[in-house]
Amino acid sequence: MAALEPGLLVGLGMAAAACLGGGWWCLQRLAQARLLEDMPTSRVRSAAQGYVELYGVLLAGPGEPLTAPLTGKPCLWWRYRIEEYRESGKSKSWRVLESASSEGWLGFEDGSGQCLINPVGAEVRPARREVWHGERRHPQREDHHGLLGQLLGMGKRYRYVEERLHAGEPLYALGEFRTSGGGRQGLDLAAAQAAVVREWKQDFRGLLARFDRDGSGDLNDQEWRLVRLAAQLEAEDRHRAASGAPELNHLRQPQEALPFLLSCKGEDELARAFRWQAAGGALLCLGGALAGTWLLTQGW
Structure with missing residues (x-):
């Protein structure tokens, strides 16, 4: 087979893009149509x-x-x-x-x-x-x-x-x-506590001001235990406030x-x-495949 000319390669690339894009669009829209037809309608309450x-x-x-x-x-x-x-x-x-x-x-x-x-x-x-x-x-x-x-x-x-x-x-x-x-959300205490600690770490100077009891400029193990305990209490307070909201x-x-x-x-x-739209995508896919086949026959 002779080497393909640049113009032919461009044409093949466009045909392949049309074929793949049309096929993807067809499958996506068909899946969405089936989802709409199968999904039951819910009531807000x-x-x-x-x-x-x-x-x-x-x-x-x-x-x-x-x-x-x-x-x-x-x-x-x-x-x-x-x-x-x-x-x-x-x-x-x-x-x-x-x-x-x-x-x-x-x-x-x-x-x-x-x-x-x-x-x-x-x-x-x-x-x-x-x-x-x-x-x-x-x-x-x-x-x-x-x-x-x-x-x-x-x-x-x-x-x-x-x-x-x-x-x-x-x-x-x-x-x-x-x-x-409305009291509907549950509390993952460990995750909520970790989130509070991460939030406090963003202001590390403020964290030190609250929990660095010995003034060392760092938090030792005992002070970190105090941080985690305070974060747990803060997480519980936030959950109670959110549950009491409308x-x-x-x-x-x-x-x-x-x-x-x-x-x-x-x-x-x-x-x-x-x-x-899925039918349009299928036609585009078919057209791309036919165009690619025809272009390949020209390159032989």
Whole structure:
């Protein structure tokens, strides 16, 4: 077999990337679709600690009210993207200049109870999405409304995309559920004591001031025993204070490699969308395999 030309090698690399990427995407989305279909819906009041599926309504979170950065509309969560239209010869594309999303906590209720949601790390699928065009990198908030602005925007240099979550909208949530306060959390005394000692060690001068009885500038065995005893008592006091606090439910990103989803669409619609995306990944994988096979035949 003759040596492969550099251009052919590049083509084979792209075909292999398409095949592997499409296959990975297909398997991931199929697994997520099956997970959504098999996961039972929990209620906040009776939800087990761990990975759960919830369905309810969005509420305002504990922080300051949010305002969407591009439109100025009040909301509970926002995500935006600013793109610039680029032309280079025959190549035309939109290039992302800016993108960001809010990280404030969301409120949620399902009729049985309430919980707070930390959206950091979530795949968020909101119901509200606005797209418009303009001549400035940062849009004027009053200029994005109206059919005429949308029609005239086709020739504009910048494209703006803003997505939002609002109070009262339905929310499907899949994530890690935890409850603090209300006397529900147990105490691992050894771990809690070690955590207090580590915290105190960060201010070693303060630790010496409290427990260096002989003024040697170090802690001997007897003084370390006093440190551990004091840390144990501190850990017990902190546990009692936390147990006496009102019960508070949280939903957050799972520590394991599990989906973290927040969507205004229901479970069935999400699972259907994931299956269509899996089909797209399968087609990409097949196309990459066929392209790679054809390129290899050209190299012989």
